[in-house]
Amino acid sequence: MLKTFVKGGVHPAECKFSEDNAIVNLPLPKTVSIPIAQHIGAPSKVIVAKGDKVKVGDKIAESTGFVSANIHSSVSGTVNKIDDVLDSTGYKRTCIIIDVEGDEWNEIIDRTTDLKKEISLTEKEIIAKINASGIVGLGGATFPSHVKLSIPDGKKINVLIINGVECEPYLTSDHRLMIEKANEMLVGVQILMKALSVSRALIGIENNKPDAIAHLSLLVKNYPGIEVHPLKVKYPQGGEKQLIKALINREVPSGGLPLDVGAVVHNVGTAFAVYEAVQKNKPLFERVVTVTGQLVSKPSNFMVRIGTPVSQLIEAAGGLPEDTGKIINGGPMMGKAVSSTEVPVTKGTSGILIMSKDASKRKKESTCVRCAKCVSACPQGLEPFLLIKQTQLEKNDELEQNGIMDCIECGSCSFTCPAGLPLLDYIRLGKSRVSRIIRSRKQ
């Protein structure tokens, strides 16, 4: 019997069209627009000016606090301007726009492909390096990684969990990475283990990726302390709290963090980025992006430089299909539709999903019949039908009592609702109101 989390969960169609297509380097774009807010936390501060020459890997924006991240140029060329550009958040944000000239890398980056296994840096140096390289959680939440590795005094971590679940339908970027860059990724895991001073790391992979499970199970024999655990397929197993429950059967308390139960979770993509940063001096300026969809003629996995416009990815995957209804940044469950194809790829872009007009249409809204399907689907044990009503009536105190802040915004409730209610839309609204109240209370 395979392990999984207990509460709730749903089973959307998997549709992993691009799982057998190897990662291809996307040709360099003519210009890139690199947003200065690509992570959770304070936006970075621009340190280049119009007309400056930059090389690949040069720092162009600096972290402005503990929860913030450096941003590096993904191309070589001239800074054209610093302007507000529509990005994947749906708003105009400050971006650094760079005209691409050639492909000249910063000299400190080691561009050889040989595997470097021995870790020479100390724990502190590793964390400092990860911080300097601008690494954020590549699973999609883009939380700065060095913050997760800096364990506050009094907390004890005894296990590192590596998230190779990729529970979002359609997306295959982590899957491909686990097959093609398995050794690098595993060294990355060892670096993370050293930084956290733990001796055990568990890699959780859903059972719909048997090739990745087999490949990694074979390789981990050379890496002491790392174990591979196949998991039963169920959405949202890639959620931190769900994955911890599935792998080590510990429950993160309401309002708590994984480190409260002695665990830290990192994505496989992050582990790979950590390897490149620590062993090869390569900051985070490119990532794997899946371009997929029912209508896409060539579903693919691309290695993309941050700041490349989405239109270029779609072009490389066979062009925009005629019947396109929505272009989604991320997966179908948690992703967000973009309002223009010119939005740039950021550190958090795990996939570009193209949906047909029919498939992307919302269900017609009707009334809630109290069937409680949303309650059984919620992996956090909340009551979405109640939360939507209370949000509409602005009952913020009740929302807080009913645990709205525990919502992980996985969308299982909206997915399962037979009345087609926009449950998650309202819950997000309620959550933002309640979090504003909580923040003002703390001040």
Added chain:
Amino acid sequence: MNTTILFTIISLSAVGGISAVILYFVAQKFKVFEDPRIDLVTEALPAANCGGCGYPGCRGLAEAMVKSDDLSPFFCPVGGNAVMATVAKILGKEVTAKEPLVAVIRCSGSLAKRPRLNEYDGAATCTIVSSLYSGETGCQYGCHGLGDCVTVCKFDAIYMDKETGLPVVIDEKCTACGACVKACPNKIIELRKKFAKDRKIFVSCVNKDKGGIAKKACEVACIGCGKCVKVCPHDAITLENFLAYIDPNKCKLCRKCVEECPTNAILEINFPPRKIKDETGGNTEQVKSSEKE
């Protein structure tokens, strides 16, 4: 008479009598004193319970007014000066009359004038749209057109014009309670001074983008050219972030700015159609029809 009935009547009356006495003393002991003027003031208020005054319902306002020595921080926007005068009379306090206000919609980006670049099909409230992205058009500041202001208005004073996709305020019904101002996530609704005959002149735009971007997104956007600022004889217009604003307290309704505005972003409402002389002389021509429905 049957003795059973007699005993029942007597014993029940006795129990009733004793309870009444006990209750009387208990009520005396635990009596809560309430200023009788609170009830009087509550009665004088319009009982709309709209919350426009900032207090929870009319009684909440009445309590606060009775307790306070000074009436100047309070105002019932629904009842206006008349009600405030009555309240002042009841409480024997002074009150100064306030200028009547009316809500105006500061966006003219109708379906025809502001091209839609994408289609939104999520939950139908403006608050959610604005929490998700910049909206269906190129202008992230303008009206989302899903009618949060209409839902929140307790006086049916706002409706959605289906043709333009913009809300319309019915001046006669608007009490300036300010509920719509709070409900609008883009802050396009403003409470402005009410002039005679409901005449209005205001910049019907809140776009803070540079001129070129604003104009591309919407035909009638304020591009921040500053022509109105120069032409205004009363120094009533200020320009900030590429957006002009007419101060209603300084504006004398001379309408010079309306003529000058190259994008027709400044609206004049409820004015008689003006006649100006054509350059060739002789013919008169109606230039800008007054916009009132």
